[in-house]
Amino acid sequence: IYRSSEWAERCFCKVCGTTLFYRLVGKDFYAVSAEAFDDRAGLAMTGQIFVDEKPSYYDFANKTQMLTGAQVFAA
Numbered sequence: 001i002y003r004s005s006e007w008a009e010r011c012f013c014k015v016c017g018t019t020l021f022y023r024l025v026g027k028d029f030y031a032v033s034a035e036a037f038d039d040r041a042g043l044a045m046t047g048q049i050f051v052d053e054k055p056s057y058y059d060f061a062n063k064t065q066m067l068t069g070a071q072v073f074a075a
Contacts, residue, residue, distance in 0.1 A: 003025075007024055007025055007073075008022050008023065008025060011023075045060070047066070048060065048064050048065070050068070051067065052068040
């Protein structure tokens, strides 16, 4: 687990380096990578966070809930 900022920690596999999750420090919030699961059948992307910080050329085709960084921290 690596403290990547004042507000977040990130966890990586110590064998291969794959991102496993990140969590907000002091909050009960974990964002887990879908790649951390062997069986991803039935998983669906339902939301995007920090959309105010993404590059303008980066966009997913499916429509989801979209939260800015301020909205994430407020929640």
